[in-house]
Structures are given as C-alpha cells and as structure tokens.
Amino acid sequence: HNFNPFRDTNPKAAAEERYKALGGGPPRLFASPDGIHWRLVRPEPVLTDGPHDSQNLAFWDPQRRLYVAYARFFANGVRHIRTATSEDFVHWSPSQPIDLGKAPPEHLYTNAITPYFRAPHMYVGFPMRFVETRKLAAGHPYPGVSDGVFISSRDGLHFDRRFLEAFIRPDFGMENWTDRTNLPTWGVVQTGSAEMSVYWVEHFRHPTVRLRRGTLRLDGFTSVRAAPSGGEFITRPLRFQGTRLELNFQTSAPGGLRIAVLDQEGKEFPGLGLADCPEIYGNEIDRIVAWKQGDNLGRLADQAIRLRFVMRDADLYAIRFVP
Template sequence: MKRFTKPGLSMLLGLYFALLAGDVVAKEPIDIGSRRELFVDRHLIGELEDAQLVLNRPRDMGSAVEFDAPWEGAFCGYCTIIKDGDTYRAYYRGLPQARRDGSNSEVTCVAESTDGIAWTKPKLGLFEVEGSKDNNVILADHAPFSHNFCPMLDTRPDVPADQRYKALAGTRKTGLVPFVSADGLSWKKLQDEPVITAGAFDSQNVPMWSESENQYVCYFRVFVDGVRRISRTTSKDFLTWTEPVLMGYDGGPIEHLYTNQTSPYFRAPHIYVGIAARFFPGRRVLTPEQAKEVGVDPGYFNDCSDGVLITTRGGDQYSRTFPEGFVRPGIGLENWVSRTNYPALNVVQTGDDTMSFYVNQNYGQPTAHMRRYEIRLDGFASVRAPYTGGEMITKPLIFSGNQLDLNFATSAAGGIRVEIQDADGKPIPGFTLKESQELIGNEISRAASWKGNKDVSKLAGKPVRLRFVMKDADLYALQFAGEK
C-alpha cells in the first residue's frame, strides 16, 4: 500500500511552510496526559494528506418516550437525560396546550429506564395534577419554573448529599433560580433569589460541574442583533456567578441556536459536546393544507430545525468544525414543523460499544415524543482515509501512559499503521512506520504496536508527533493509557 512508505510530497511541503510560518515548532507541545482525545475538532491535527475530518451521523432507533399523558402532550420540551448509577432519567416539560411561557399549565415530568432504551413513567405521588397524584410529575404549581427546569447530577467532590442534584429554572422576569435534590425526584429551592439575571432565559439554560475547570458552568441563550446566541457564566458555589461572556465560534457560520445542550462528554470530560437545536425562523416547508393534515398546531409550522454538533474545551469559543446537520429531520412532513428535532441535554452510554442521545420530535402534534439516536462510543466524528490511502500527522504533544489505544474501524481491505516521531518530525527508532504492526478491524480500543511491542512509556513526557497512515479506515479517538 503506497501510503505505508514515505510521507507524500505535499505533506512534506506543508510541514516545511508550517515550519517557516512558526506554526509547528514555535508552539508549545499539547500536554494530553492520559486523557482520551476525540477528533471532534482540529485540536490535535497538524497535517492531513488525502484524509479528511468527517461528521458521522447517528442511527435513528425509534421512539423512546411517548408524551401521551394528559398533563404531558404536544408541547413537551426541554428534555434532559441523566444517568445516575444504573438508573437513567429523562426530565421534560409537560404542556398539553400552547400557553405563554411560565404558566401554571406547565409541569415537570420524569421517565425512568434501566438501560436507556426501554422507558417507564413512575407513579410518584408527589403532586396532584388533574385531581390525582398518580403521575410522574416532580414539579407543579411552581410557575414559571417548570417552563425550562434543567437538572444536573453534581459530580463535584464532597458535594452535600442533599444537593447531589441541582437545577436552574426561570424566565427573564424572574432570572434563574437554583434548586437542589438528594434523589432527583423531590426538589426544593436552594434560595428564592435568582443567581443569574442577565439573559433571555426563554429556552433551556444548561448548568454543569466541570471537572477540568473545577467550577460550575452554565450556558444559556441571549439575543445579539436578533440572532439566538449563547453566553457562558461560571461559579464556584452555584450561587455567585461571573458576568456572562458571549461565546464565539471558531469556524462555522453564526446561526440561530435555539438550545445549546453543552455538557462534558462522559468518556473525555475535558471536551464539552453540544448537540444544539439549529432554528430557521420563517423557513416554512409545509403548506397550511399539509399542516392541517399532519395535525400540527396552527401556530407551529412556519419554521424548521435540525441538530448540529458544537464542541468547546472551555473558555469563550465553540468549535463549529461541522456546519452540516448532525441530526437531519426524518422522512414525513411531521418532522418539518416549528420547534421539532430539538435534542435533549446529555449523551449516555447504552451498550458496550454504543451511546445514545435523544431528540424531542413531532412538536405541537398529538404524536409528540422523545426519540432515541445511537452512535458508536466516541463516534461523533473521525479522521477518514479513502481506499487509495491517506495520512494524518498530529501537532507536537506530550503524553503519560504505557500504550497507545485507538478507537478505529477499517474495511477488510483497509488498515492503519502508526509512527511516532520526535517534535521535528523525525521517526523514532523502534516506533517507525516500517516497524508498525498494521491495525485491521473495528474496535473501541486496541493498542498500537511495533514489532509486537506496545510499550511507549520511555517516550512519556517527551514532545512527540503521531503519524497515522491509513487506508479505507476511520480513526475516532486515541488515548495513552496504562496496559489493560
């Protein structure tokens, strides 16, 4: 295979000009430690030749939760998925009929699962709704907070047991008020006063604990020149928050993002992944006659939406590496109405090699539901080489660990070889391309090796580059880790 020999001329020229520009050697090596790194952005990518960074689309696995209870209905929304041990919970607004934001018609509901696939609605007996406590409601008669109640599981070390769950909720009129819970079902206000007051607060406001930043972070919507944008604020105690900062985009267009759904990716929490709802106001697909046929509320068919992938590693910049739709609307006119195709917050593991996220669909219709989508672990995006072959060389990096584990897939004809170079791009003896054992298969984790040797510990702490020579293959993630 021709790509398994020497670097191509165009790659060598690219490296040469990068050196002249000071883009390669002048910058400090990236210290990745033993963290898993995904190819959802260009953070590690130095050079690509005949390979490309691609967005991988998920599989539609069908309806997960039907919003069919009398207190739920067509206008359920702002879903959050939380996995706590062996229990999965889906939190969402219940609203049978369109009302003004923050009305007492809104309730907060929960569904539960043991696998993230089959869901049930517990009968909690916490609030009386429509004359009965035989329901799955965790918050009622608390206007306006059920409009956009957004919970999180607090993984901060030494968090008090009665505050393991936290939430923010409110509208522009009230600001965002904090709530806490020990079990995720029985909630109380942490205080009556709002903790964040500068924002639109008319959609989902997303709090989280950041392990990498050692602080709470909240992403929420603001309007800038009439466009729905995202701001960020931080806190050490969930009560006192910094002045909000508008998020910028490192590549990609500025578009209406109705919800951002930014959260730490559970297998690489230093990378925040958002499957955002991209909104196109006034971009109407259905005629009034078609809208009537579908059964959508007359006020909710003049726009359309899809889901897009956004990522950030902290700070005030999102990477919009992929402007294309990550979740495309499905076949059928019911998928092309206003406020449908809105992703839920959080991605969770639902199989040995798969993970799931969920999407609010058929909004404003009697068939409103939450749908499950599935994708391989770490598989949002990948570096892909065609049958004719391609290469990637990383930026200089420093690692800790004993072996290089890769999440990859090849065809039967394809493969991947790995060379470790010094910071100047010279192959390191013992880790050259010629000595590399070809990786063939489809695995979430397999160690690279050179003449049967997997041990890279003698290179730990030293600036190196990784050169991947690939044929008909995808590389999803890498991690330097201890031997398994």
C-alpha cells in the first residue's frame, strides 16, 4: 500500500540503490537498481510517529544535500503534513509539522510535495483538501468531498498558503463529488517546450477510477496579474548573479509591461528607468529585457536592487537572471 518510488540523483548513491521508495504503514525503506526489482532495505519502519494510510513520499534534495520525506499526521485533530530529513535514507530525524503560517486549519490528506524542476531551490506541493462534513451523493457510503490546493516553500518547512482557493476543482459528474477523489499525485512533469503537466485521481472508490492530466504553462502555478486599467508593484530588495533579466509573461494585444531597476532607496539607476524600457508585449517563456542602453546588468550583480514593474492587461509568471 502507498508504495512511492523515486530515482535517486544523489551522486553517492550505490548503483544497486539507484531507485528508492517509501512503502507501507508505518513506511519501510525499499531500494532497486532498475526500478523493477526491489528489496527491503531494513525491516524496521521509519517515520513511525503518525498515521500512514496516505501517499508518504521522499526524494533527494541536491540543494540541501539531504533526503527529505513528507508524511501525514494529525495536529489538534486536523489532518496535516510532517517532514523529516536523512543523510543516508536509513537514519531519519524526528519528524516535525510543516508551518502553513496564518492559513486556517483544513484537513490536508496528501501532500505531493516536490522540488520544482525549473527552480529546484523551491518546493511546490498539491495537498488534497478533505471536507469531511459534506456529502453530495446520497447513495455513496462514505461522507466527504475533496479538491487539490497549492503550497510552496523555500526551505521545506515553512510553506506559503496564501492562495486559499482550490488549485484543482472537482469536475462534472457525481463520481467527482464523493470522498477522497480529486487526489493530486506526486510530481510535475515537463510535457512540451512551454508546457508542464500535473495529475490527479478521479472517481475514487468507483469502477471508473482513473488518472486525469492537467496542463499549465511553465512556471504557471500563479502570476502577478494587471487589469486593463493598469497596476504596478516593486519587489523586495534582492541580489542576483548573471547579466540579463529574463521574463515569463503574457499580455493581451494592447497590454504590456515596463521595468525599472532601482537601488535600495527606490531610485532608478541611470539608463534603467521606466522611460528607458520600451514596452514589452507578447507571450514568451524566456524574454530577455532590454533597455535603450542594452540588456547587460552585470555591473549590478551582487548588489542589493529592487525591480519596479508597471503593467496593464498582463500576467507575469516568473523572473530570473541568466548569464
């Protein structure tokens, strides 16, 4: 039950343990050289402090150089998520609950947390939110309805839960409005040059149970959106490495955006102001920003700067600095 394998990218991983997994309840550790032939690493379970009938998972984090696990447990009677780390996949730290800040308590059944492949220093997760007090299908034997939500983190412990709306809503059909369906599976997969896919289980407990694929543009989990009337924002102070600023964005035909580079006090750097930035419009994943003087920002690398975005009828999905 709940066997969750992964390919171990730890450069020190032995060839006969290139694939690893957590499985069972309490979870036990498994290893395989090829993802097909598996052996039990040790008979003793790990992550024993909590319920285990869920998609408990683990992976190697190359940024932290640790194995990281996420599993289910209860916090004050509410289903929640806990995490633990290990240097060798055998000996694990005591688990601790993840921090969702000021988000209201909700039953989060599974977590589907993974490093985002385009920004591996960040984790994204898609917990299944379970509303146990609702029942829409009168003939179904179990109560509860569910959907998928979105969380993200930069340290694996403190997660941003500001987006309280559903990320995956139940589809048409009463089979999608019974307990524990709409359960996000683990992983985000690039499936096109500008596309990635997420997956979830539909029709749980029904003969028609199936896996559904949903697509997003790369980095398209969220965006900063400006209305046709326009809007603007200024980033927090940041330091960067590289020489050029890259945008993932989309505008309408008359929409657009401009960018100014500011010092910590909010003053524009010469040649990098709003008036120096031709309006940017279109729909691109990797647009390089060019001011009238050019696109090279190398002289500001490792300095504290801020970016001012002035936008109208546009979505900004991501920014990054590249060589």
